[in-house]
Amino acid sequence: MIARRAALGACAGVLALPLVADGAAVSADPDPATSLSTPRRDPYYPRVGSPVVDALHYDLDLTWRRAQRRLVGHETLTFRAAQSADTFTLDLGASMTVTAVEVDGVAVDFRRPDHDLIVEQPVVADATHTVTIDYDGPPQPVKAPSVRSDVETVGFHTTRTGRVWAMQEPYGAFTWYAVDDQPADKATYDISITAPAGWKGVSGGVLTGTETGGDGRVTTHWHLGSPTASYLTTIAIGPYRHRTVPGTDTVPRIDIWALAGDIGRLTRTYAKAGEALAWLERRLGPYPFDSLGILTVTGSTSAMETQTMVTIGDTPYATSPDVILHEFSHQWYGDLMTPSVWSDVWMNEGMATYLQAVWSSTQPGGTSTKRTLRDWASYDGQLRAESGAPAAFDRRHFGSSNVYYCAALMWARLRERLGSPLFWRLVREWPRSQAYGNGDYASITAWWSEQSGHDLSDFFRRWLLSTRSPAGS
Structure with missing residues (x-):
């Protein structure tokens, strides 16, 4: 996230993983075992996240109903039980209605106090389970634990015209999917987004396919194969268009996603983003993931280092070269290696x-x-x-x-x-x-x-x- 100085003007443990030799590129789509995490209850924000769930992979099938401002979701989560417990809990926005939950193919009971989804299913430490969740509702952002004017709310935001964007640090992913919403728990993602005719859904990772239905609705499929903390996921839905600008030898192209009326202007704005990336690679080593993009959204004045697809508010400051470099640098410091708390x-x-x-x-x-x-x-x-x-x-x-x-x-x-x-x-x-x-x-x-x-x-x-x-x- 970019810095703001309102008063002064703008101006434990570690998960043991193998050392990567200096100069060698890290794997862009690593072995699923690297999604193993040591979840913990964050001492600052203990109301989100659970020490029981170690999420390994989220598969989200999302449909945006623009007229009703409703999100329909079918989620499949593969997780490891980090400890034994009589129940396990995920975070999911209170405005979302859960209609069915299955664990390993069997329907189970659940409870919904506030933004908790408590699944009435015992789990044993180190056992792996698959939970499927059907839900829908009007996602609502939540108040940020912050005094910053540019991040008063976090999570899923809907504009008056029905466009969608999300920024969610330190939490807020739970406003649009059921999640262990803590930085210590990383997982991989497959996200499919069905948008109204003429619109597209954008997320992090690689766009693996696009389909247009008979009713004109467009479904985009995104694969984020590198373990990712929940606050580093992103979603945007609207009349988005795609272009590219030159990258580096490691990342030959940088994907640009912007609203149809802004794509030309913003492609010019980001024309030299590859120069910032090249400068960082000289300092930090090869870019650590398999894709890099810039998603520009209207409605926010901030910027976020969402993994592989940074999310930028459409303002002169947020789209400036300095801020782009700031968010790119987080791909190493914050994304590849993330704070536990x-x-x-x-x-x-x-x-x-x-x-x-x-x-x-x-x-x-x-x-x-x-x-x-x-x-x-x-x-x-x-x-x-x-x-x-x-x-x-x-x-x-x-x-x-x-x-x-x-x-x-x-x-x-x-x-x-x-x-x-x-x-x-x-x-x-x-x-x-x-x-x-x-x-x-x-x-x-x-x-x-x-x-x-x-x-x-x-x-x-x-x-x-x-x-x-x-x-x-």
């Missing part, structure tokens, strides 16, 4: 903000990194006072500027401490060392200490856990 969003937002600043300093008319760091240092203390330390922020202030600018300044100071060659090598290696996995404060900080040969525990504690600014030290 939301208190560690500093890891990806701070790094994306720092990379954005370094990139901007290389562009014509860009601000020098030295000046940017001086600006960040000048308001580091104020941001901590307003929203808390980057790794211990006020949970009502999700996505506030402290996790962007305070954490970005930390990464810059770490570069000064370690020296550029070692710093950039570790920046490149960290997300690849836990490809498709998750990390938290303990694992991230321990890895950097071990790999750098320096005890950085006090450095990270001062920068990430203190409400007093260390910027002058």
Whole structure:
């Protein structure tokens, strides 16, 4: 997500996965075993997500009834029971009506308190099950735990003309499908979207097929084969059109999806997106997935790093090259390697903000990194006072500027401490060392200490856990 500074102006464990050798591309469509996760109840937002369900694969068959503003869904979820329990729970918006639930082909009872779908079926640890769910209703976004003006609500949004878009950090995927809505649980996806005649549904991953029915309705089929946290999924439905712009040797083309009347303008706007991607690949290594696209939506002024298909609000700032680079950088920091719990969003937002600043300093008319760091240092203390330390922020202030600018300044100071060659090598290696996995404060900080040969525990504690600014030290 992009940063906003309303007051100042815009400006544990880790899932053990094999180390990817530096310079080698990670698999774009990995073995399904990499969807194994260690789900946990997030300490900041415990009302969503469950430690019982380890989702492995979601198959969503969705139909949008524009006139009624209703979504009809048939979902098949394959999951591993992460622990034994008498029931298991998924998150699903309270406005959605569930008509049937089956587990392994047998109809079962269920309950629907608020946005919980409690399935009355015992599960045994490590057993794998398939649950099918039929549901429909008018999806409703939910209030964001944030003071940001650009993310007052999260989840599935419907415009007055019946178009659809979604952004859902830190949660909100549950507004349009039944899900274990927590960052620690990654899964693969197949999503089919049936849209009204003349419209198309867009999601993340690769478009594997398009069908037009006798009534003119169009069904698009999307395959997202890399393990993905629920907040990194996306959906949009409307009169969308598709074009491409040049990418890199790793990703020869970048897909552009925009509304019919905007596709020409936005294709020109994104014409040099491949240059931003190439710059990131020089810093971070080969792009880690098998496709990359930009989905532009009207109705939002923000932007999200939704995996393989970043979702961008149609505003001059959100569609700018700096923001595109910011969201692209999250494909490594945030998507390939994702925080286990939301208190560690500093890891990806701070790094994306720092990379954005370094990139901007290389562009014509860009601000020098030295000046940017001086600006960040000048308001580091104020941001901590307003929203808390980057790794211990006020949970009502999700996505506030402290996790962007305070954490970005930390990464810059770490570069000064370690020296550029070692710093950039570790920046490149960290997300690849836990490809498709998750990390938290303990694992991230321990890895950097071990790999750098320096005890950085006090450095990270001062920068990430203190409400007093260390910027002058």
